[in-house]
Amino acid sequence: MKMKTTARVWLAFLATVLLSALAACGPGKRSDFKATDITGSDFGHKLELTDHNGVHRTLADFRGKVVVLFFGYTHCPEVCPTTLSDMAAAVKLLTPDEAKQVQVLFVTVDPERDTPKMLSEYVPYFNPTFLGLYGTPAQTAAAAREFHIFYQKHKEAGPIGYLVDHTAGSYVLDRKGRLRLYQPYAEPPADIAHDLKLLLAE
DSSP states (O other): OHHHHHHHHHHHHHHHHHHHHHHTTSTTOOSSOSSEEOTTOSOOOOOEEEETTSOEEEGGGGTTSEEEEEEEOTTOSSHHHHHHHHHHHHHHTSOHHHHTTEEEEEEESOTTTOOHHHHHHHHHHHOTTOEEEEOOHHHHHHHHHHTTOOEEEEEOSSTTOEEEEEOOOEEEEOTTSOEEEEEOTTOOHHHHHHHHHHHHHO
């Protein structure tokens, strides 16, 4: 069953990579990024959710910082903990001053189970500065549409009840809130840190 789940996530990931690759074909892209440069993409402009501390958030709240945005859920068996671990490792490769200028946001695609308490225990476990974001099912769907994120519940035998297939990559926005990069799943932390440093230096 795990293999089927991984396959579904992988297909969703590949679909997003293809969209990102098409977006990256235009002029003005940098060649020194490790991830896919999607500067100029016509999506990913809005995000209105609540963080695990109960604070209403929009992308404007993080202007001045480089933002890494990942959609997942706390019951995720593989992709989500791996991604958050890789992000935490990448942040450790930055200088303390650089790290203060990076914000990792984890948007749950399972708002029914991912309560603020659950997110507040799960997300900061990887790094205390990381924020979990949640909304109503309608708000979650709107955020996913805005960032071209696929997610879908499916029944799973066992105590969990269901899993959620979802896009496996992350987006990176620059200090001005512009969508700049698509990072594929399992990007090495050193490569993530490399790209963060480039955006911080702009």
